[in-house]
Amino acid sequence: MPELISVQNLQTQFLSDGKLVRAVDNISFSLQEKETVAIVGESGSGKSVTSLSIMRLVPNPPGKIVGGQVNFHGEDLLALSEAKMRQIRGNKISMIFQEPMTSLNPVHRIGEQIAETIMLHQKLDRAAAWEKTVALLRTIGIPSPEKRALDYPHQLSGGMRQRVMIAMALSCHPDLLIADEPTTALDVTIQAQILDLMRKMREEFGMAIMLITHDLGVVAEMAHRVLVMYAGRIVEEAPVQEIFAEPLHPYTVGLLRSIPRLSGNKDRLYVIDGSVPDLSRLPSGCPFHPRCPDAGPRCRRERPELLTLGERRRAACWLRSGEGVE
Amino acid sequence: MLKYTIKRLLMLIPVLLGVSFFVFMVMHLFNADPAALMLGQHATQAQIEALRQQLGLNDPIFVQFGRFLWQLLHGDLGRSLMTRGSVTEELLARFPATIELALFSLFIATVVGVTAGVVSAVKRYSIFDYVSMVGALLGVSMPIFWLGLILIIVFAVNLHWLPVAGRIAIGMEPTAITNLYLLDSLLTGNWEAFWSALQHLILPGIALAAYSMAIIARMTRSTMLEVIKQDYIRTARAKGLDEKTVINHHALKNALIPVVTVIGLQLGLLLSGAVLTETVFSWPGIGNYTVNAIMASDFPVVQGSVILVAAVFVVVNLLVDLLYAYIDPRIHYQ
Amino acid sequence: GLGFAASQKILVYAKGADPRGLDPAYVDDGESGKIIVNIYDNLVRYKPGGTDIQPCLATSWTQSPDGLVWTFKLRKGVKFHDGTPFNAAAVKFNVDRQLPPNATDDMPYASFTFEPVKKVDVIDNYTVRFTLKHPYAPFLANLAMCMAAPIVSPTAVKKYGADYNQHPVGTGAFKFEKWDKDQQIVLSRNANYWGKKPFADKVIFKTTKENSVRASEMITGAIDMMDGVDPNDVKKLESSGVKVLKKPGMNINYMGFLTHKKPFNDVRVRRAISMAINRAELVKYLYQGYAEVANGPLPSFIPGYDPKLKPLGYNPTEAKKLLAEAGYKDFSFTFITYSNPRPYNPVNGVKLAEAVQAELLKIGVKTNIKVYPWTEYKPVLFKGEEGDAFFYGWIGDNGDADNFLSLLDSSQIETTLNSAKYKNPKVDELLRKGTLVSNEKERVKIYQDLQKILVEEAPWVFISHATDLYAYRPNVKGFNPHPTGVTWLEGTTK
Amino acid sequence: MSVELNTELKTAPVEESSPWRDFWKRFSRNKVAMVGLTILVILILVSLFGQWLAPYDYKASNMPESLQPPSAAHWLGTDELGRDILSRIIYGTHISLKVGIEAVLISLLIGIVFGAAAGYYGGVVDHLLMRLMDIMLAFPPLLLAITFMAALGRGLDNAIIAIGIVSIPEYARIVRGSVMSVKENDYVQAARAIGNNDFQVIFHHVIPNVTAPIIVRATLGFSAAILEAAMLGFLGLGVQPPEAEWGAMLGSGRSAIFSAPHIVTFPGIAITVTVLAFNLLGDGLRDALDPRMKQ
Amino acid sequence: MGDLVVVENLKKHFPVNRTLLGKVLSTVQAVDDVSFTIREGETLGLVGESGCGKTTVGRLVLRLIEPTSGKIQFAGTDLAQVPPRELRRLRHQMQIIFQDPYSSLNPRMTVGQIVAEPLIRHGLARGAECRAKVADILAMVGLDPSYVRRYPHEFSGGQRQRIGIARALATRPRLIICDEPVSALDVSIQSQVLNLLKDLQQEFGLTYLFIAHGLNVVKHVSDRVGVMYLGKMVELADGDELYNHPLHPYTQALLSAIPEPDPTAKRERIILTGDVPSPINPPSGCRFHTRCPKVMDICKRQEPVFQADQSNHWVACHLIHK
Numbered sequence A: 001m002p003e004l005i006s007v008q009n010l011q012t013q014f015l016s017d018g019k020l021v022r023a024v025d026n027i028s029f030s031l032q033e034k035e036t037v038a039i040v041g042e043s044g045s046g047k048s049v050t051s052l053s054i055m056r057l058v059p060n061p062p063g064k065i066v067g068g069q070v071n072f073h074g075e076d077l078l079a080l081s082e083a084k085m086r087q088i089r090g091n092k093i094s095m096i097f098q099e100p101m102t103s104l105n106p107v108h109r110i111g112e113q114i115a116e117t118i119m120l121h122q123k124l125d126r127a128a129a130w131e132k133t134v135a136l137l138r139t140i141g142i143p144s145p146e147k148r149a150l151d152y153p154h155q156l157s158g159g160m161r162q163r164v165m166i167a168m169a170l171s172c173h174p175d176l177l178i179a180d181e182p183t184t185a186l187d188v189t190i191q192a193q194i195l196d197l198m199r200k201m202r203e204e205f206g207m208a209i210m211l212i213t214h215d216l217g218v219v220a221e222m223a224h225r226v227l228v229m230y231a232g233r234i235v236e237e238a239p240v241q242e243i244f245a246e247p248l249h250p251y252t253v254g255l256l257r258s259i260p261r262l263s264g265n266k267d268r269l270y271v272i273d274g275s276v277p278d279l280s281r282l283p284s285g286c287p288f289h290p291r292c293p294d295a296g297p298r299c300r301r302e303r304p305e306l307l308t309l310g311e312r313r314r315a316a317c318w319l320r321s322g323e324g325v326e
Numbered sequence B: 001m002l003k004y005t006i007k008r009l010l011m012l013i014p015v016l017l018g019v020s021f022f023v024f025m026v027m028h029l030f031n032a033d034p035a036a037l038m039l040g041q042h043a044t045q046a047q048i049e050a051l052r053q054q055l056g057l058n059d060p061i062f063v064q065f066g067r068f069l070w071q072l073l074h075g076d077l078g079r080s081l082m083t084r085g086s087v088t089e090e091l092l093a094r095f096p097a098t099i100e101l102a103l104f105s106l107f108i109a110t111v112v113g114v115t116a117g118v119v120s121a122v123k124r125y126s127i128f129d130y131v132s133m134v135g136a137l138l139g140v141s142m143p144i145f146w147l148g149l150i151l152i153i154v155f156a157v158n159l160h161w162l163p164v165a166g167r168i169a170i171g172m173e174p175t176a177i178t179n180l181y182l183l184d185s186l187l188t189g190n191w192e193a194f195w196s197a198l199q200h201l202i203l204p205g206i207a208l209a210a211y212s213m214a215i216i217a218r219m220t221r222s223t224m225l226e227v228i229k230q231d232y233i234r235t236a237r238a239k240g241l242d243e244k245t246v247i248n249h250h251a252l253k254n255a256l257i258p259v260v261t262v263i264g265l266q267l268g269l270l271l272s273g274a275v276l277t278e279t280v281f282s283w284p285g286i287g288n289y290t291v292n293a294i295m296a297s298d299f300p301v302v303q304g305s306v307i308l309v310a311a312v313f314v315v316v317n318l319l320v321d322l323l324y325a326y327i328d329p330r331i332h333y334q
Numbered sequence C: 001g002l003g004f005a006a007s008q009k010i011l012v013y014a015k016g017a018d019p020r021g022l023d024p025a026y027v028d029d030g031e032s033g034k035i036i037v038n039i040y041d042n043l044v045r046y047k048p049g050g051t052d053i054q055p056c057l058a059t060s061w062t063q064s065p066d067g068l069v070w071t072f073k074l075r076k077g078v079k080f081h082d083g084t085p086f087n088a089a090a091v092k093f094n095v096d097r098q099l100p101p102n103a104t105d106d107m108p109y110a111s112f113t114f115e116p117v118k119k120v121d122v123i124d125n126y127t128v129r130f131t132l133k134h135p136y137a138p139f140l141a142n143l144a145m146c147m148a149a150p151i152v153s154p155t156a157v158k159k160y161g162a163d164y165n166q167h168p169v170g171t172g173a174f175k176f177e178k179w180d181k182d183q184q185i186v187l188s189r190n191a192n193y194w195g196k197k198p199f200a201d202k203v204i205f206k207t208t209k210e211n212s213v214r215a216s217e218m219i220t221g222a223i224d225m226m227d228g229v230d231p232n233d234v235k236k237l238e239s240s241g242v243k244v245l246k247k248p249g250m251n252i253n254y255m256g257f258l259t260h261k262k263p264f265n266d267v268r269v270r271r272a273i274s275m276a277i278n279r280a281e282l283v284k285y286l287y288q289g290y291a292e293v294a295n296g297p298l299p300s301f302i303p304g305y306d307p308k309l310k311p312l313g314y315n316p317t318e319a320k321k322l323l324a325e326a327g328y329k330d331f332s333f334t335f336i337t338y339s340n341p342r343p344y345n346p347v348n349g350v351k352l353a354e355a356v357q358a359e360l361l362k363i364g365v366k367t368n369i370k371v372y373p374w375t376e377y378k379p380v381l382f383k384g385e386e387g388d389a390f391f392y393g394w395i396g397d398n399g400d401a402d403n404f405l406s407l408l409d410s411s412q413i414e415t416t417l418n419s420a421k422y423k424n425p426k427v428d429e430l431l432r433k434g435t436l437v438s439n440e441k442e443r444v445k446i447y448q449d450l451q452k453i454l455v456e457e458a459p460w461v462f463i464s465h466a467t468d469l470y471a472y473r474p475n476v477k478g479f480n481p482h483p484t485g486v487t488w489l490e491g492t493t494k
Numbered sequence D: 001m002s003v004e005l006n007t008e009l010k011t012a013p014v015e016e017s018s019p020w021r022d023f024w025k026r027f028s029r030n031k032v033a034m035v036g037l038t039i040l041v042i043l044i045l046v047s048l049f050g051q052w053l054a055p056y057d058y059k060a061s062n063m064p065e066s067l068q069p070p071s072a073a074h075w076l077g078t079d080e081l082g083r084d085i086l087s088r089i090i091y092g093t094h095i096s097l098k099v100g101i102e103a104v105l106i107s108l109l110i111g112i113v114f115g116a117a118a119g120y121y122g123g124v125v126d127h128l129l130m131r132l133m134d135i136m137l138a139f140p141p142l143l144l145a146i147t148f149m150a151a152l153g154r155g156l157d158n159a160i161i162a163i164g165i166v167s168i169p170e171y172a173r174i175v176r177g178s179v180m181s182v183k184e185n186d187y188v189q190a191a192r193a194i195g196n197n198d199f200q201v202i203f204h205h206v207i208p209n210v211t212a213p214i215i216v217r218a219t220l221g222f223s224a225a226i227l228e229a230a231m232l233g234f235l236g237l238g239v240q241p242p243e244a245e246w247g248a249m250l251g252s253g254r255s256a257i258f259s260a261p262h263i264v265t266f267p268g269i270a271i272t273v274t275v276l277a278f279n280l281l282g283d284g285l286r287d288a289l290d291p292r293m294k295q
Numbered sequence E: 001m002g003d004l005v006v007v008e009n010l011k012k013h014f015p016v017n018r019t020l021l022g023k024v025l026s027t028v029q030a031v032d033d034v035s036f037t038i039r040e041g042e043t044l045g046l047v048g049e050s051g052c053g054k055t056t057v058g059r060l061v062l063r064l065i066e067p068t069s070g071k072i073q074f075a076g077t078d079l080a081q082v083p084p085r086e087l088r089r090l091r092h093q094m095q096i097i098f099q100d101p102y103s104s105l106n107p108r109m110t111v112g113q114i115v116a117e118p119l120i121r122h123g124l125a126r127g128a129e130c131r132a133k134v135a136d137i138l139a140m141v142g143l144d145p146s147y148v149r150r151y152p153h154e155f156s157g158g159q160r161q162r163i164g165i166a167r168a169l170a171t172r173p174r175l176i177i178c179d180e181p182v183s184a185l186d187v188s189i190q191s192q193v194l195n196l197l198k199d200l201q202q203e204f205g206l207t208y209l210f211i212a213h214g215l216n217v218v219k220h221v222s223d224r225v226g227v228m229y230l231g232k233m234v235e236l237a238d239g240d241e242l243y244n245h246p247l248h249p250y251t252q253a254l255l256s257a258i259p260e261p262d263p264t265a266k267r268e269r270i271i272l273t274g275d276v277p278s279p280i281n282p283p284s285g286c287r288f289h290t291r292c293p294k295v296m297d298i299c300k301r302q303e304p305v306f307q308a309d310q311s312n313h314w315v316a317c318h319l320i321h322k
């Protein structure tokens, strides 16, 4: 499958409270057309900032993209003019956010908010855009969409709002959909509805999805490939089956073992000691070393690169480098 | 919405009743004897006592309050001790001047305040931001009356750009319809009067607006900054909308919701600030009138004007709440 | 109206406050008087610049030898502004409504002006007869006052009832047109005026409260003339090409002693304090020269004034000696004063008190100041319990010496007028004589004697007579304010 | 015991700190607020040591020297009675700060009690108290203060009481709102769960957590009170002469605005600077106390 | 072991809409007729979707809020009846740990003060003894005792949750209500806290009411699990029994909706349609009937009874109790 987007050496920093935070620290990855890639990692590991950097929506100040390239259809998005970039946003690449409660503008009708995007990118007049909006709402399973289009966000439930967000994101048939924790705020049964809808839409529209989450269950269910982030970096990358079967990075290993499973026994859970490090005060060497059970002197000294291991796998760990940790 | 409106209107009754009671009681703590005031310097004690009896000042206080309420219900606020005129009429004669000044100031304060606030927020940390926020700080720090005097000296006396005082040039009064000169002159197409009225409004308008303008600018700036951080603004940007649409269409309306409340409250402040502005600029409104009445211990007038202003304030805030409900669809009134 | 035509001749007179009303029976303030004199005529009128009497609506009058019956011949063919004729019945109506039983309590000047009147009779259409209860010398002067005495249209009074105060109808040179509250009162020319036809088509009395703001309007040319010029603004006005008129005012600015109680029941103490105050300096600095040092209660132009009267001069040493004599060492007392400016004291009562306080400190007398707003001040004074001395003043009503001097009549202790609670049978006697005697020379003599006693007895410290300050544009001619504080504007041109 | 200590112990920050120290750190970074604070400290010093600082007696009049423009002898000139304006302004500092502090204290104390009661108990208590506050809020503050003054009589103390009473509703509302939101915090539930009674909950757990908005409102309240006192002074309702209050100086000096503009200029500047300082401080406090500024 | 907590027909209705005169127009039926028991030393898990009343149940059990009706027996005492003073004395036997580690600690108090407060309130220790006890407790939850002078905001979420646990443990309670104690924590921290809770239970024989919406977490810690829907308990059984043989259609849907972190697992998913209805006007009959894939006529009319079978598997469904 041809490559749709490729991120190279992306670096995004924040200046927060006088301290420099390397929220995204030199990461590279790519997505194929129609492929779903999940990005997992703990809170604050840089997942959202990565996606915002691709959209060039990093709030500035305090944030700034300081390096790298994002190649999309042969163009570097980071080098485009703001006007050109606007033509891509919401059109070729769209985005859904975590909080369906706050991501819709409370003072505009949901129909207007969807139609706005359509009018903007497809140059349709109001009536036509409205018609399309209603059709879209119907596709995502909103009952009596003609009436619902006139509702304000607060009149909808969380699940419905997230559907509206999806409809909005899909309204221009994007090539890439970035979903930043699209179900975290929802109840389990509603989450199942939304994931189901996303799968259907993926089939219908055939776009690539960059799915950000920290729920490994969602990953297992949705993704083709997985990127694991830790402290602003990608520490592991693998096809979904393989990562669950045989994680390479000790962080991934710990993560997988520390979640209680329905099918699991009731023994003590595996524990990754310590907590996520403060990005403005990263430990030397491998940022994971203070929590890593296998860390050696080298881990404390040197930062491991993301190494390609096997056909479709990468990991950043001295243990896997063949060089050892001593 | 209609039901809510009616409910709110009904809620006005106890508040207004409370307001009247409050003012009435406060006024009765007055040191001065209204009868003695009415009679002037040649009066004897017997005459004063006779008048007290006649005015019902020797009745129990609740009887007096009942009588006062009864008259109030008929729109009668009693008679001025100084002029013997009906307080209702005297107040109504001056009310348009005050309203015109307050509305004009509110207009300046809102337009300038909101614009400055929005631009400051959007261009945060720019020169404009600093200048307007320093201006805003000065605005809330300067005493109105001092600002008024300085404006007169600079713009009227020294530069001769604007008239010193009064509502309109002598003899230019437009045909009375609403007694708001700006409006009346517009309605009658009397441009000369319009221009004159406008010129007369500028200095007192600015002096009065300074404080509110500053508050509104700061409020707008901070809510705007808050709104800009919201997720839905990020959503709007993610749709590919240009910055102007994002600000004007998506941010502004949300930012204005709290600002509207502040603007409503400002009208109250403007009405009370008018007391001093009117004094300084000899503006023939109720503020000036009230101050004179206070100096003269003309308590029916003080009582009447305080009740009038409070009533206006309460009603304006009701309107603001309704407007609030109108622009913010989240407020869902059954 | 759609503004005034450009060809119209308009005079704009700015003053500090709206009148209380325009019915002469119901007002007692100077602001009302200024407008009233231009709308109404009285039976008699003051001559320009003084308090001599000249005919007005009455063309002539006679007085019975016992001084009890006054007969006035009225001017013929005069009409009120509402078209009704002026005649004897109108005069009778005017007086009757201010006599018992018609008079109401809130007619402030009714009893003062018409107290001696027993009845009024219409002799014929143009002859009217007043019968007095006792002879009363100032009677004629009172009829020229701008309070109570101006003749109103009976028809209009009946028509408007309580609202007549806002709808005045007289026979004067100007007709009332409209009153925009606290803004302006517009009068227009009475084309049928019986006297000299007025020059201006309109006269506008504009209300501008703040002295300095009013002066600013004068400077910018927004108004033609103004009163109540603040001494501070005189230089600025003059340097801006505005003419400033300085007229001796018909007033007295004084500090009174509460003579009915210690320490000021002792004349020595009163004299000592009087001598400790350098009044010349007060006039020079506090009033910036816009006042005259008073030698007694009367302003110089009032008949009865004694140019030879010697006041108690500034003499701190003598003052100290007197105090020691009276046994007041480490003396301290309390002043009460008012918080606002008054016509006789254009700075305010507080500043005057503070200045006097500083003066007294020089002879080692410590004082406290208690301040009251004007309206609360009078009742406090009346009670006579607060403080030991007080600041006060008087604005003459009718230009008669009695109007000033009766403030020390012991019979006026009952009213608020004799606030010093001064009681001296000799003074009372002379005052009574003064009102009964109608011979001018004799009266003057009585009053001069009286003033000598007052200076010696020092119930008051006679501080100053404030100069009335007016300003007008240089193109205004014939602006001639009267000592009583009013200005007839029919002769004023521009 | 079988629970192992975690390595996080070792990575956690070690330096001792407290909310106040943090607050001071944030606050002291804010230069503008520091300017405000510095001015205030100076003003407080002036008000405490004014007697020794003032070159002249603030009430000693010297008629022949009246209305002099600023000069070497009188840096800010003299007023109509020849009193030194600088000395009067210095003396007035004391009064203005007194007005600010006392008025704020009055409204603060009553406002906190009302607000805490209404917010914590809700229901009828809330309803009654807040309707009373609504009624007071219906009056524009200055007008209400003037009305009180008309009734209470003039004078500084009455002015302070009037100004204090007038802003009670605002404090009550702020406290009520904060109490209602703090009340929702789990730690308040926790406090009850461990056996605190209402009084202990309110005073140990609720009130200490609503101080931030109260402090901010209080600093702004100082400035509002000073301005209101100045307005009352201007109208002649404030202090009794010969006391020197800035608003009253402005009010009585305005007649000399042409001949001696300095006698209104300087008190005006004094008011503006003081109010400005409080506002700067209030803004700084608001930023420094804003929980969102914490990490 | 006996029952430490017995809850019978517990109801809590919050008034939400009043007229001007204070008459209640509508209520949220947050908890409606719920009965269950918690045995001494066991963990009872409580699951259900947002707003179904879990927290309310937890607070009712501690009587932090007043029940509308029903009985709450704690160690033989009916908590719904005891006077406030006595209730406060009972409180050291029952504690609560909250979901949000940020809002559950008073930001103005140091860790030491927070942990010491319950000891002092109940007169269990003072002075040096108290300080020593606090240090002990902190050590017990894995915090360095030198932290006593620090303020909550200086700690990470996981550490703060431990402080909350320490506070709950201070009086050595018998019962701890855990209201979603790990929902706000990162995955890797979650396991630390879960293990800690487990260890403490073993060591002190604690009884937990463990509230959560993550079904896998609940399963992991609980002996028995109750499922709530819209203010009602719909199913209650032994953990394994419930997860292996869910009887109620809602439980079935809920379990199937959990994304299992295993890409190879293939399960039949039951996707419910629609949203959870409002508890202000809950549906008639069985509250789940609006979304139930197996809805029958009777479900709309008649409320199913909450009943147990032989193996103590409680369920409220017309499908089961014909």
Ligand SMILES: Nc1ncnc2c1ncn2[C@@H]1O[C@H](COP(=O)(O)OP(=O)(O)OP(=O)(O)O)[C@@H](O)[C@H]1O
Binding pocket: A014, A015, A016, A021, A023, A041, A042, A043, A044, A045, A046, A047, A048, A049, A050, A059, A062, A063, A214, A279
């Ligand atoms: N606006 C901002 N200002 C300052 N720092 C920021 C900002 N946005 C993000 N960061 C920092 O960047 C880092 C990465 O944040 P990011 O939002 O990408 O994390 P995440 O992986 O999406 O976490 P979560 O799962 O909580 O959403 C964090 O340490 C955060 O503190």
Ligand SMILES: Nc1ncnc2c1ncn2[C@@H]1O[C@H](COP(=O)(O)OP(=O)(O)OP(=O)(O)O)[C@@H](O)[C@H]1O
Binding pocket: E014, E015, E016, E028, E029, E030, E048, E049, E050, E051, E052, E053, E054, E055, E056, E057, E213, E279
């Ligand atoms: N004080 C209250 N006043 C009114 N309604 C309330 C109150 N507390 C809770 N409710 C309502 O009661 C219902 C149950 O709330 P509860 O907090 O017990 O749910 P929950 O199951 O804990 O939800 P979550 O998973 O979101 O924490 C909800 O609809 C809630 O809105």
Ligand SMILES: [Mg+2]
Binding pocket: A047, A048, A049, A180, A181
């Ligand atoms: Mg994120």
Ligand SMILES: [Mg+2]
Binding pocket: E054, E055, E056
């Ligand atoms: Mg809950």
Ligand code: NI
Binding pocket: D001, D002, D003
């Ligand atoms: Ni152990």
